[in-house]
Amino acid sequence: MAADPAKYFSANKLPSKTKGKSGKEPPNKRTCSELSDTSMEELNLILSDLDEIKIAMKNTVTKSDLTDVVKSIVKEMLDQYKKDTEDRIESVEKDYKERCGKLEDKIDGLCLEVEHLREVLAQRDAAIRNLTASLDGVTRIAESAHQKSNYNEQYSRKNNIKIYGMTESRDEDTTSAVCKILKDCAKVDLTKDEILAAHRLPSKVEGATRPVILKVKNSDIKSRIMKQRSTVKSANKGLRLADDVTYLNSRLIQRLNDHEEISQAWYFNGSVFAKPVDSDRRIKFDINDDIAIKLRQKNRRPSNRNPMHR
Structure with missing residues (x-):
């Protein structure tokens, strides 16, 4: 919108005559026609400036225009970010599903292998139990044979x-x-x-x-x-x-004499006997006996037997 010249002149008065530095008026004074020509030139210049200002104002971006531009740029950026994010999520989801599928296949294979191993382990456990039972039986037979062999050897002596x-x-x-x-x-x-x-x-x-x-x-x-x-x-x-005395009976007597709970051990009539430290009882021992267990058993259940002693 063009500016009103009257208002412009009322707000911006033309410059008045000024005195020189000495306070005196300039020596040469202009005529009225010269003043009139100068005022018109200045007015034309002002009008020209106003037209340029008007054109510049037309070309100037307003606040609302800036807001719209920023909104448009932000919207475009957000749309692009959303699209990139969706593409990335889709790619990650696809990769995740592929990996999950592979892991499920591996888990299924491992489950089958675990079940197979459990069956094998159960079979091994059963075999070990059978072998343990057989070994216990063989051990008892061997101990009995060992005991009888020692008895027969001692009897022959x-x-x-x-x-x-x-x-x-x-x-x-x-x-x-x-x-x-x-x-x-x-x-x-x-x-x-x-x-x-x-x-x-x-x-x-x-x-x-x-x-x-x-x-x-x-x-x-x-x-x-x-x-x-x-x-x-x-x-x-x-x-x-x-x-x-046989070698095995000699070792038994030695073990009994070395035991801290035995005060004395000896051989008599084919058997080995010992006397505990805290008792006058005489206990018969065999080569397969555990001395500590035998002593505890005798302490819990006193024997009425009184074998001959040395």
Whole structure:
């Protein structure tokens, strides 16, 4: 809209005559026609400026235009972002479904494999139980056979006597030497007919005197000799009579003597006995017995048996 010239002039008065720096008027004064021409030129210039301002105002973007432009740009950006996001979500969803499908296939395969392994494991468990039962049976049979073998070996030695510390001489008659030493030290008269065998055994220590194993006809002869073993020991230092005990029974006696709850262990008439530290009871042990368990069982259930002791 064009500006009103009257209003423009009322608001912006034309410049008035000014004095010089000295306060005096300029020496040359313009005429009225010159002033009129100057005013018209200025008016024309002002009108020209107003036209340019009007044109510029027409070409100037308004606030609403800017708002519309920004809205349009933002909408376009949001639409593009939405489209990109949707494409990306669609791609991720597709990839997720593919991976889920592969994982489901793997899980199905693993489930089948697990079921197969469970069946195999169940079969193995059954086989192990059968083998364990068989092993327990075989162990019991082996222990029983071991026990019976030791018993039979000990029974075969029931009439044997070991003589330790008997002086050894070159080309000795062992049977005659045994009869002589028993007569001198134990006051026991033995004939050669009562002796089935008498010979030296290998010594565990090289150069030491070898023990003698004496086998008599029956247990009565052995009992008659063994009753005098304390006499033999006191009559001849170093000479000692002992039962011929099997290796397994010897180890059992050693284990019993080493046990902290056992005060004494010994062999008598084919069996091994021991006496607990805190009791006068005498307990019979076998080579397969667990000493601690056997002692606890005897403590819970006292035995009325009173076997002979040494």
